[in-house]
């Protein structure tokens with residue numbers, strides 16, 4: 343099985359090219375590939391398949407030739423991955439499967455338009471965030487309130503008073519299953535200056551990761567909500583670097599680096 347490896351602000355992915363849709367990817371195989379000691383290691387898998395050959399998104403084939411079939415490190419399926427779609431775009435161009443510039447990528451959360459800049463950054467139109475109300479999470483015995491934000495995938499973004507650097511995210515946060523019947527990605531954030539946030543995240547299906555693109559947008563939405571704002575740009579500092587989130591009246595954008603680091607053959 344051929345693979346490539348890439349990351350966006352250290353949210354890292356194993357990329358599995360499968361243009362003709364021939365790969366069987368049971369959850370146990372995905373988990374074995376993502377294992378950091380016995381496998382390649384990654385926060386998730388980006389399975390690269392032609393949209394028209396993927397029944398669950400075939401209706402997007404007119405707008406996007408390629409489908410990002412995203413899997414979490416535990417083998418579960420997710421609707422969207424903001425850093426993943428940026429790395430996916432970098433891979434398509436580098437593999438000669440898409441022309442540099444701007445194009446659509448099919449996801450379970452709908453078609454996402456990506457733009458590759460000459461600087462190396464990739465920007466994605468993430469679509470309009472949906473604010474669903476408030477909820478709570480408990481992290482290491484402390485309760486935090488947050489905003490439920492649907493980015494295609496579920497988020498609870500909590501602006502907190504404690505410094506995020508001191509949080510223990512080795513264990514999954516507890517959350518309200520009535521609000522999140524399919525699980526949730528939990529972001530904890532502090533304001534670090536005007537329009538600047540520091541964020542940590544515990545991802546559904548992957549644990550604490552060093553960055554999360556959908557989570558960064560959800561965090562900017564939560565910070566904006568608290569400040570009574572709806573538009574603007576935020577720099578979001580994560581453990582693996584910094585991404586930029588822009589909110590306008592119509593949609594949201596995520597921008598940042600997307601890097602390929604290796605390629606080879608998996609013999610698992």
Ligand SMILES: N[C@@H](CCC[C@H](N)C(=O)O)C(=O)O
Pocket residue numbers: 353386414419420421422423424425426495496527545546547548551553554555556557
């Ligand atoms: N890291 C991703 C989000 C990946 C999916 C998430 N774990 C979920 O289950 O929804 C991002 O950059 O958005």
